[in-house]
Amino acid sequence: MSKLNSVNxxxxxxxxGQPSNxxxxxxxxxxxxxxxxxxxxxxxxxxNHWPLQYQKLANDCRAxxxxxxxxxxLLEDISLLFGMxxxxxxxxxxxxxxxxxxxxxxxxIMPNRILIKSSLPQYPASNSLNGVKLHLCELRLSxxxxxxxxxxxxxxxxxxxxxxxxxxxxxxxxxxxxDGSVIEGTMxxxxxxxxxxxxxxxxxxxxxxxxxxxxxINNAHVLNLEAKVQKLSLDRLMRADEIIICNSLFGTWxxxxxxxxxxxxxxxxEKLSALLQQKELNHV
Amino acid sequence: MSKLNSVNxxxxxxxxGQPSNxxxxxxxxxxxxxxxxxxxxxxxxxxNHWPLQYQKLANDCRAxxxxxxxxxxLLEDISLLFGMxxxxxxxxxxxxxxxxxxxxxxxxIMPNRILIKSSLPQYPASNSLNGVKLHLCELRLSxxxxxxxxxxxxxxxxxxxxxxxxxxxxxxxxxxxxDGSVIEGTMxxxxxxxxxxxxxxxxxxxxxxxxxxxxxINNAHVLNLEAKVQKLSLDRLMRADEIIICNSLFGTWxxxxxxxxxxxxxxxxEKLSALLQQKELNHV
Numbered sequence: 001m002s003k004l005n006s007v008n009x010x011x012x013x014x015x016x017g018q019p020s021n022x023x024x025x026x027x028x029x030x031x032x033x034x035x036x037x038x039x040x041x042x043x044x045x046x047x048n049h050w051p052l053q054y055q056k057l058a059n060d061c062r063a064x065x066x067x068x069x070x071x072x073x074l075l076e077d078i079s080l081l082f083g084m085x086x087x088x089x090x091x092x093x094x095x096x097x098x099x100x101x102x103x104x105x106x107x108x109i110m111p112n113r114i115l116i117k118s119s120l121p122q123y124p125a126s127n128s129l130n131g132v133k134l135h136l137c138e139l140r141l142s143x144x145x146x147x148x149x150x151x152x153x154x155x156x157x158x159x160x161x162x163x164x165x166x167x168x169x170x171x172x173x174x175x176x177x178x179d180g181s182v183i184e185g186t187m188x189x190x191x192x193x194x195x196x197x198x199x200x201x202x203x204x205x206x207x208x209x210x211x212x213x214x215x216x217i218n219n220a221h222v223l224n225l226e227a228k229v230q231k232l233s234l235d236r237l238m239r240a241d242e243i244i245i246c247n248s249l250f251g252t253w254x255x256x257x258x259x260x261x262x263x264x265x266x267x268x269x270e271k272l273s274a275l276l277q278q279k280e281l282n283h284v
Numbered sequence: 285m286s287k288l289n290s291v292n293x294x295x296x297x298x299x300x301g302q303p304s305n306x307x308x309x310x311x312x313x314x315x316x317x318x319x320x321x322x323x324x325x326x327x328x329x330x331x332n333h334w335p336l337q338y339q340k341l342a343n344d345c346r347a348x349x350x351x352x353x354x355x356x357x358l359l360e361d362i363s364l365l366f367g368m369x370x371x372x373x374x375x376x377x378x379x380x381x382x383x384x385x386x387x388x389x390x391x392x393i394m395p396n397r398i399l400i401k402s403s404l405p406q407y408p409a410s411n412s413l414n415g416v417k418l419h420l421c422e423l424r425l426s427x428x429x430x431x432x433x434x435x436x437x438x439x440x441x442x443x444x445x446x447x448x449x450x451x452x453x454x455x456x457x458x459x460x461x462x463d464g465s466v467i468e469g470t471m472x473x474x475x476x477x478x479x480x481x482x483x484x485x486x487x488x489x490x491x492x493x494x495x496x497x498x499x500x501i502n503n504a505h506v507l508n509l510e511a512k513v514q515k516l517s518l519d520r521l522m523r524a525d526e527i528i529i530c531n532s533l534f535g536t537w538x539x540x541x542x543x544x545x546x547x548x549x550x551x552x553x554e555k556l557s558a559l560l561q562q563k564e565l566n567h568v
Contacts, residue, residue: 013309022306023314025297025398029375032319032439033441039385065447093314096443101323103439103446105468114309116314118384142426142490143462146444154438155316156348156507157385159380160430162387163349178427186387206426219511237565 002264014115028110029095032103033153035111036060036129037093040115040211040248041120045084048248049279050075057092060150061111069113077115088250091116093153114197123171123250128273131256132171134245136234137161137186141177143205151208171253172245173238177206182232189213192232192240193268196223199240201232212276223271226278235260239247244269251276273279298361298399310559311396313379316387317437319395320344321377323496325404329368332532332562336495341376344434345395350380353397361399373533375400377437407455407534412557415540415549416455418529419516420444421470425461427489435492442470455537456529458521461490466516472498472531476516476524477552482509483524485516496530496560507555514517518543528553535560 013021028034038057041048044206054071061068077089093116096108139161147154161173172185184190184207191213192199202207220227237243242263243255251273256263297305313316319461322341325332338355360416362374377398383389417429423445431438446456458467468474468491482504487493504511521527526547527539535557540547 015309021309023309025299025305025307025400027314027379028312028443030313030379030398031321031437031439032443033445034440037315063446089385093309095314101373105444114314116309116384117509121385139430142428143439146423147440152440153315153317154440156318156431156436157428158387158439159312159316159318160348228339259299 007175009049012081013178014081016113017073017077019079021088021238023112023114024098026098026100027095028097028105029112029114029153031094031099033155034064035093036064037089037091037153038151038211039089041087042078042090043087045077045079045082045086047078047090049211049215052215054210054247056211056214057094061094062094062151063150064152066094067111068094068247074113074115077113078281081115081117087120089118089120091118094211095153106198121249127171127250127253129265130253131228131263131269132245133169133257134185134243134253134255134259135165135167135170137164137173137175139164139175141183141206142177143178145205145238148206149209151204151210158188161186174258175207176224178233180234182234182237183244185205187264188245188250190237191216191244191246193242193244194197194240195223196225198227199232200227200229202229205268210247212248216246216252216272219275222275223268240267242268243270246272246276247271250277296401298365301364307396307398308382308385311379311391312381312383312384312389313377313396313398315383317439318348318375319379319437320348320435321349321375321376321437322435322495324365325371326362326374326401327371329363329366329370331359331362331374333495333499337500337532338413340435340493340495340498342379343385344436345378345499346449347430347434348436348534350378351395352378352396358397358399361397363375365399365401371404373402373404375402379437390563391553397533405533409532411455411522411537412553415538415547415553416529417541418527418539419449419451419454419457419541420543421448421457421459423459424464425459425467425490427462429489432490433487433493435494445470445546458464458542459491460518464518466518466521466549467491468533472529472534473502474516474521475528475530476521477509477526477528478524482511483516484511484513484549488550494531496532496535500530500536500556503559506559507552526550528554530554530560
């Protein structure tokens with residue numbers, strides 16, 4: 001597997017605003033995955049789409065009854081860790097805080113906020129230009145409506161799914177749920193275009209609702225597309241005019257090779273990537 | 285909620301054999317819950333039922349393709365952290381190791397081993413003497429056969445389930461799965477006795493297979509009970525002659541109050557607790 005992601009000294013972190021690369025072993029993020037995260041680009045000191053990212057972070061914290069730190073604190077952290085001439089990736093992790101053994105916790109538990117800086121991922125230019133090859137994952141996502149949509153720290157399903165391929169020409173794996181419905185990629189969301197309908201899978205039972213997905217859904221009309229969120233079977237996905245995957249770091253890529261079928265490269269992914277780069281878009 | 289589990293200075297830890305209470309923020313245990321754990325009592329420097337605990341740890345690591353540290357290393361850690369005149373709890377966490385962003389990892393990734401010492405839990409004596417009240421959890425466990433049975437670090441379902449009650453007279457919550465089958469407690473396994481049949485729920489779709497559960501299943505015949513592992517509906521559980529919960533720290537407790545029904549206290553839980561305290565038992 002790639003060594004690109006091995007830890008090197010240029011990776012830096014703040015914990016609760018203090019420079020530190022180490023977290024208490026009593027943190028419930030480690031013990032139980034009891035926390036949430038966001039991943040976003042920071043350009044010249046400015047976190048991309050910050051109000052929307054913070055809104056999702058706060059919503060995810062609320063769903064788990066974690067006290068979300070204020071925007072002001074998180075923005076101060078970002079200004080401390082990211083230089084004004086730097087383009088890099090911020091990962092924000094909010095854990096419930098520290099406790100010793102046991103799933104219960106004190107009412108006055110204090111969350112830990114962790115900010116990690118890493119370099120922008122270096123994806124092959126051909127991913128955007130020519131499209132990508134996708135793997136159909138064998139692992140099926142389980143249904144847990146109480147956690148569905150939340151970007152929480154329980155990501156073993158994603159880890160196991162990512163173990164399924166080592167072929168570097170495969171850019172991403174597509175995950176189905178236990179019922180065989182298409183849900184998402186291991187690190188991305190999925191769209192299927194049928195004519196002028198842009199369909200994204202329903203995530204009420206499982207999956208993570210990324211910001212790029214939501215921004216595309218809310219702004220597809222700009223490209224004369226009608227966005228719909230529906231259950232999506234694999235059979236139906238295979239009949240799509242185009243399959244597009246997205247996340248906040250790479251924008252969008254079109255699938256040209258998936259599950260034994262090939263698609264010719266079209267132009268929607270470029271248009272959607274351009275749309276995602278606009279700073280001011282509708283967000284309902 | 286209880287403050288018993290707030291962190292205090294007497295909690296101590298080793299990371300990879302070195303005294304330390306802090307772990308790298310790049311550890312995948314934090315990022316993804318990418319690791320496994322065991323919890324066991326250590327008496328006078330001797331970890332209880334060590335060969336069986338290590339076997340389960342190694343099996344769980346293998347299921348996730350994590351390199352499990354050797355028994356010798358872990359036993360050395362325990363001898364460093366636990367005094368010869370001490371009765372305390374060891375929590376062993378093995379994470380896949382460190383990486384930065386991304387679900388993939390280097391083939392040469394090195395696991396981190398964390399050993400945490402905490403004091404023995406102080407449960408009310410009446411739990412054993414008179415039995416306990418149980419809560420029926422609203423949260424339903426999701427089905428994920430690739431993770432079922434494994435004591436991994438993705439425990440948000442347990443955290444959410446434990447949030448459902450704050451009444452200190454409730455000792456544990458019983459979890460059903462998405463199909464309504466009885467699976468386990470939030471921190472324990474469940475048995476239902478029907479005559480001389482001792483039934484434990486099937487854990488092939490979800491749940492954690494604790495060591496106490498397995499030792500009871502493998503040795504129930506000593507008490508003239510026939511152990512069976514089967515799907516168990518809530519209706520059937522409610523008709524049990526006795527409901528018993530177990531884990532490696534408290535042994536066994538009988539339920540006397542659950543889901544609107546009361547049971548008189550019987551003697552099986554004492555017999556099973558005594559059985560669990562025996563050092564040499566069959567383990568098939």
